[in-house]
Amino acid sequence: MSRRRKVSDSFIIGRRRIAYHNCQKGTIFPSFLFHLFCSLSNTTTSPTSPPPPLLAVAIIPNHLQSALISFNCMLQMRPLPPIYQFNKALGPITKMGHYDISLSLILNKLLQFHGIQLNIYTFNIAINCCCRLNQAHFGFSLLGSLFKRGYTPDATTFTTPINGLILEDKTPEAVELFKKLITTREIEPDLVMYGTIVNGLCRTGNTIRAVSLLSKMEDGSHKPDTVVYTMIIDSLCKDKMVDDAVKLRTEMDEKGIFPGVVTYNSLIHGLCNFGRWEEATGMLREMLDSGIAPNVRTFNVFGDALTKEGKAKEVEGVLEVMIQRGVDPDVVTYNTLMDGYCLQGHMDEAIRVFNTMVDRGLHPNISGYNILINGYCKKMKIDEAMHLFRELPQRGLKPNSGTFSTMLQCLFRLSRCGAAQKLFNEMQVVGIIPDSQTYGILLDGLCKNGHIFEALSLFHMMERNSLDHNVVMYSILIDAFCKDKKLDTARALFNNLSSKGLHLDVKTYNMMIHGLCEEGLLHEAKEFLVKMKQSGCLADGVTYNTIIQGFIGQHKCYEALILVEEMVQRGFSIDASTFPLIVDILSTKGQDPALQEVIKKFMHKDSHGMQEKE
DNA sequence: GTAGGGTTAG
Numbered sequence: 001m002s003r004r005r006k007v008s009d010s011f012i013i014g015r016r017r018i019a020y021h022n023c024q025k026g027t028i029f030p031s032f033l034f035h036l037f038c039s040l041s042n043t044t045t046s047p048t049s050p051p052p053p054l055l056a057v058a059i060i061p062n063h064l065q066s067a068l069i070s071f072n073c074m075l076q077m078r079p080l081p082p083i084y085q086f087n088k089a090l091g092p093i094t095k096m097g098h099y100d101i102s103l104s105l106i107l108n109k110l111l112q113f114h115g116i117q118l119n120i121y122t123f124n125i126a127i128n129c130c131c132r133l134n135q136a137h138f139g140f141s142l143l144g145s146l147f148k149r150g151y152t153p154d155a156t157t158f159t160t161p162i163n164g165l166i167l168e169d170k171t172p173e174a175v176e177l178f179k180k181l182i183t184t185r186e187i188e189p190d191l192v193m194y195g196t197i198v199n200g201l202c203r204t205g206n207t208i209r210a211v212s213l214l215s216k217m218e219d220g221s222h223k224p225d226t227v228v229y230t231m232i233i234d235s236l237c238k239d240k241m242v243d244d245a246v247k248l249r250t251e252m253d254e255k256g257i258f259p260g261v262v263t264y265n266s267l268i269h270g271l272c273n274f275g276r277w278e279e280a281t282g283m284l285r286e287m288l289d290s291g292i293a294p295n296v297r298t299f300n301v302f303g304d305a306l307t308k309e310g311k312a313k314e315v316e317g318v319l320e321v322m323i324q325r326g327v328d329p330d331v332v333t334y335n336t337l338m339d340g341y342c343l344q345g346h347m348d349e350a351i352r353v354f355n356t357m358v359d360r361g362l363h364p365n366i367s368g369y370n371i372l373i374n375g376y377c378k379k380m381k382i383d384e385a386m387h388l389f390r391e392l393p394q395r396g397l398k399p400n401s402g403t404f405s406t407m408l409q410c411l412f413r414l415s416r417c418g419a420a421q422k423l424f425n426e427m428q429v430v431g432i433i434p435d436s437q438t439y440g441i442l443l444d445g446l447c448k449n450g451h452i453f454e455a456l457s458l459f460h461m462m463e464r465n466s467l468d469h470n471v472v473m474y475s476i477l478i479d480a481f482c483k484d485k486k487l488d489t490a491r492a493l494f495n496n497l498s499s500k501g502l503h504l505d506v507k508t509y510n511m512m513i514h515g516l517c518e519e520g521l522l523h524e525a526k527e528f529l530v531k532m533k534q535s536g537c538l539a540d541g542v543t544y545n546t547i548i549q550g551f552i553g554q555h556k557c558y559e560a561l562i563l564v565e566e567m568v569q570r571g572f573s574i575d576a577s578t579f580p581l582i583v584d585i586l587s588t589k590g591q592d593p594a595l596q597e598v599i600k601k602f603m604h605k606d607s608h609g610m611q612e613k614e
Numbered sequence: 615g616t617a618g619g620g621t622t623a624g
Contacts, residue, residue: 052621087616094617131618154619163618195619202620231620262621269622300622307623336623343624371624402624 032578064101067092071105080115087121099129120146125154131164133464139164156191162193166200174200191222198228202235210235218255226252230263237270245270246279261287265297272305280305296322296330303336312340312349331357335368347384350375366397373403377410385410398430405438412445420445436468443473447480455480456489471497475508482515490515506534510542522559525550541572548574552581557589 049191071089074081094102106126110116123146130139137159146153158181165174178197181187194217201210210232217224229252236245249267252259259267259380264287271280280302287294299322303315315337322329334357341350350372357364376385389407392399404427411420424442427434434442439462446455459477461468474497481490494512498504509532516525525547532539551560564574564582574582590596 082615084616089616119616121616125618128618154617159618166619192619197619199619225619227620229620234621237621260620265621267621295621297622298623304623330622332623334623339624348618369624374624406624525619539620 009023035380064098067096068101069407071109075113080324083117083119083122085429086110086116086485087119087125090122090125094125094129096467097132099132101149103128103129103133114423116486120151120154120157127157127160127164131160131167134168136161136164136170139371153187155187155193158187159190159193159196163196163199166196166203171200171204171206189222191225191228194224195228195231198224201232202231203236205239207232207235207239207241223255224257226257226260226263229257230260230266233263234266234270236267237273240274242270242274242276257292259287259292261292261295261298264292264601265301267466268298269304270302277305294325296327296333299327299329300332300336302326305341306344307336310340310344312337312344312346315340316357317466329360329370331362331365334362335365335371335554338368338375339371342371342378345375346380347372347375347381364395364397366392366400366403369395369397370400370402370406374406377406380410380414382410382414382416399427399432401427401432401438404432404434405441408438408445409441412441412449415449417445417449436470436473439467440470440472440476443476447476452477452480452484452486469500469502471502471505471508474502475505475511478508479511479517482518485515485519487515487519487521506532506537506540506543508547509537509539513543514546517546517553520550520554522547522550522554522556523588539570541567541575544570545571545575545578548578549581552578554583557585558594561585576601 067089071086071093074086074089085503090102090105093105103126106118106122106129110118110122123142127142129140130136143153143157143161146157154189158177161175162174163183165171165177178189178193182189194213198210198213201207201213204592212226214228214232217228229248233245233248236248237240245267249259249263252263264283268280268283271277271283284294284298284302287298299318303318306314306318319333319337321331322333334353338350340354341347341353354364354368354372357368369392373385373388376382377389385407389399389403390405404423407423408420411417411423420442424434424438427438439458442458443455446452446458455477459469459473459487474493478490478493478497481487481493490512494508497508509528513525513528516522516528529539529543529547532543546562548560548567549556551563560582567574
């Protein structure tokens with residue numbers, strides 16, 4: 001999973017995903033940006049790959065085969081090269097992400113080879129490889145064996161498994177270990193160790209704690225660097241605290257720390273997410289003025305922002321500028337553009353982009369396929385979506401829960417429940433564990449197609465298997481059973497939901513109240529209104545309008561108008577469907593003295609109480 | 615002279 005992972009420990013504050021805010025729709029962004037990009041000719045492009053290192057046998061970067069040949073040649077040399085040469089030779093293999101190969105070379109070749117004395121660097125590489133393979137526990141075993149063999153660990157030796165814990169979503173344990181190292185004075189933490197903890201805190205949403213650690217660093221001997229500032233700036237942006245992020249960037253200037261391309265990318269992304277185009281382009285300008293060349297991610301961030309503005313054509317312009325500047329578009333660039341076209345329903349264009357990507361030698365990933373499948377499903381073109389779905393194995397790709405969820409939703413919308421059921425079984429056969437979104441789609445799909453009892457059975461099966469239940473799932477069922485006039489089941493589900501301690505939202509209450517009103521159970525509906533108040537869930541305009549319509553339906557005009565008064569007092573308006581009913585009461589029964597009293601009261605308090613729904 | 619921390623898309 002990417003940057004933000006699900007964290008179950010209560011130590012961690014829950015993370016919200018930033019919703020895209022279209023705050024300043026229609027502002028100056030696109031052409032402004034395009035011209036700015038076009039004027040970039042005076043800045044340098046990203047540096048190309050560094051020259052091959054001058055080893056005994058040269059290693060061609062990014063080429064596993066050559067790296068392995070070099071390594072084996074070194075083992076044949078007599079006298080044997082020093083250990084640092086072997087460590088250096090492991091670098092490209094590790095950097096290419098072949099952690100298993102690096103680890104195997106260390107454990108099965110170097111460690112077994114007589115005449116080679118490993119050093120602490122070799123062990124650190126091995127521990128890092130274990131951690132990158134999500135085997136932090138094995139990294140800790142290596143740490144133990146390192147102690148036994150008499151090696152002296154350094155800050156890196158501890159930072160690596162600390163990072164391993166963070167990568168395995170065990171940030172609280174990582175923080176504990178860090179604290180222990182400080183209190184026992186086992187090792188003096190250095191800048192990277194602090195940075196690793198800051199990263200752990202940021203990715204688990206503990207930005208405020210990360211900021212505190214930043215202050216401590218400022219006061220201590222390990223001053224934060226660009227990376228530490230960048231991680232916090234990025235986290236502030238993701239926490240919707242973009243102003244604070246911009247402020248922190250200014251503080252960097254005051255402290256004489258220069259922002260890098262990643263710092264700018266995070267800030268630009270944060271600003272774009274809130275529609276602050278002018279500031280985002282200002283940031284780009286500032287970046288260029290400081291001689292920092294935008295990289296593929298900078299372009300991708302702008303591409304994504306344009307896509308969300310519905311400007312897929314402009315993304316093509318950004319892509320052109322990228323190519324002109326020698327920045328190679330990557331799979332993310334093309335996926336973003338494909339998504340832009342899919343959002344507009346232009347599937348032919350999306351497929352054209354897909355083919356261009358393949359022609360340029362890039363390998364499509366599952367996200368790209370999901371974008372296209374989602375595009376076809378939105379247009380209800382299940383055959384085309386299924387064709388792409390069946391193509392996945394040929395591309396060496398595996399569908400994920402998102403792929404299945406999209407397909408299932410489409411099948412249900414087309415009322416092809418049998419096919420959906422078959423696909424759901426297939427999902428389980430291939431070993432993909434359905435997530436809460438998939439179950440939500442299944443429950444909703446079954447209910448919308450009239451299979452409410454099958455949905456309920458599925459729900460009970462989930463309960464028996466201790467699968468995650470959420471309010472949305474309950475709400476789907478409550479709504480379905482209310483609409484089917486099976487109020488006993490709806491009530492039972494509602495009570496079950498309350499007893500589970502799940503947070504009841506106003507929508508769930510409204511569904512229940514609507515169901516009761518439809519059946520004329522107004523007294524009980526009003527009781528729910530009281531329950532809402534007691535539980536601290538605030539009624540909204542929908543709640544009031546629903547009950548008011550219920551009372552009017554039963555010709556209980558007095559009660560209806562009392563509720564209108566209460567609703568207006570709370571700042572809600574009569575909606576378009578309630579409005580004619582109220583007008584009817586006022587015109588036909590307006591002379592009733594009791595009603596007149598009520599009418600006078602609320603009309604006097606807020607003469608604008610009756611507004612049409614937007 | 616070799617090792618460890620940061621940014622993007624459905």
